[in-house]
Amino acid sequence: MRHAIDHKSPVPLHAQAEILLRQMISEDEYQNGKIFPNEIELAKQLAISRSTLRQAINKLVFEGLLVRRKRTGTKVAKSVVSSRSNNWLSFSQEMKLRGIAIKNFETNISWALPDEEIADFFEIKSERQVLKMEKLRGKPEGPFVYFVSYFHPRVGLTGDEDFTQPLYEMLEHEHSVIATLSKEEISAIAADEFIAGKLQIPVGSPVLFRKRFVFDHGERPIEYNLGFYKADSFVYTVESLR
């Protein structure tokens, strides 16, 4: 009998249930296709009503994390198609959601001169220094992604900010900059020596390369971001309606 739900907590019961379900989802058994206890049973275990539990389950179904079939039951979705091209979760938030612990291998903040493409995107002179952020992140056993970001001077970053917290929240709270639009280009490339060194892979290995342009609500450029992902470590999901 589970009873991990606190009826006296200010956190809504369905939200608590959602958290519990996310935990279950990340467990190996459920990842491997084990059927969840049925609604009635699970509701009883958690000591909440079926309707409340359903609220939590439905949210996860909508996100594409769970699938349900009558008579069969509820289980973790096979092809984890995380719905809504919500690319607005931070990297760590997203990984957390998928139950992956991440480790920071390097974080580097510096001032740099933008190359032509960046200066062009920011609409500034290439003599003007911009803040550059590099991050090397991955699983405990090794890095699998190398990021480089450049920020528009308008944002007002000093380099002393706390770059460990979710980036877009930090920008919003500390600098009142609200990122609302991103354009991304995704391609496959071969690792050059630099990237191969960072990701600890052979030169020439496949790398998923993402170039990202981030704008504020006035469509003014905010961030220029490059991401290099070790092959197979990362799947980019997109959902589109006609």
Added chain:
Amino acid sequence: MRHAIDHKSPVPLHAQAEILLRQMISEDEYQNGKIFPNEIELAKQLAISRSTLRQAINKLVFEGLLVRRKRTGTKVAKSVVSSRSNNWLSFSQEMKLRGIAIKNFETNISWALPDEEIADFFEIKSERQVLKMEKLRGKPEGPFVYFVSYFHPRVGLTGDEDFTQPLYEMLEHEHSVIATLSKEEISAIAADEFIAGKLQIPVGSPVLFRKRFVFDHGERPIEYNLGFYKADSFVYTVESLR
């Protein structure tokens, strides 16, 4: 008093409510920020219960079409305007747009047994044969993409169709199947022997791999598609709003 909801229809009431709400959303008044009737009032107008109406509203809130605030009410979300990019151009249409002439190197139609993932996606037994379409396409100087598609038996393809015309138009006109939703997963992989052979590149070279799940308006699976793009030949672009 609205009463556009048919209680005798086999279509669930919440689904009917959802359709009505979508219509309202598209109306000018609501686009311009008019507040919707409150839940209780609207439920009364539609002659359904508040819970049922809420089911519909919540779905649209999840989708980001509506925003709600206590005491203020429910209205159309500001920023939304149709997000997402058009992945709905056919390959050749898209290439044409970019001024690239396309050559077909191979087109192969056959019947095949689906592997577990495909059978699972289609929700059919893996003994049931499905139509398989392979295409190798590229520039005059060489191929740069290899596609494999599987079609759900429901579509009713015989294999004798004209696969040279734009696929989704053909499906719509010849088989009344309207593809409206696609979920895609993009990753980088190393070319295995088969793919390397097709694309005429060394084994182990980087390849942009796209897995695509296509659904009709009822979210029923229609097509399962794999695309292998030679590195640097293809850039995937995504635009997303928050």
Added chain:
DNA sequence: ATTGTTGTAATGTATGTACATATAAACAGG
């Protein structure tokens, strides 16, 4: 004028209940 209080209107949370529907599995009949 500012600050605090109270009313009220909207969504948010939560439960209990009832019946519908889809389907896997067991069963029976040929």
Added chain:
DNA sequence: CCTGTTTATATGTACATACATTACAACAAT
């Protein structure tokens, strides 16, 4: 052995109800 039929079980749909929370608005007190 296969084929149809029944049964049990899980999700799906729908409603009625109650109380909590939030936040704007009006008013009162300082």
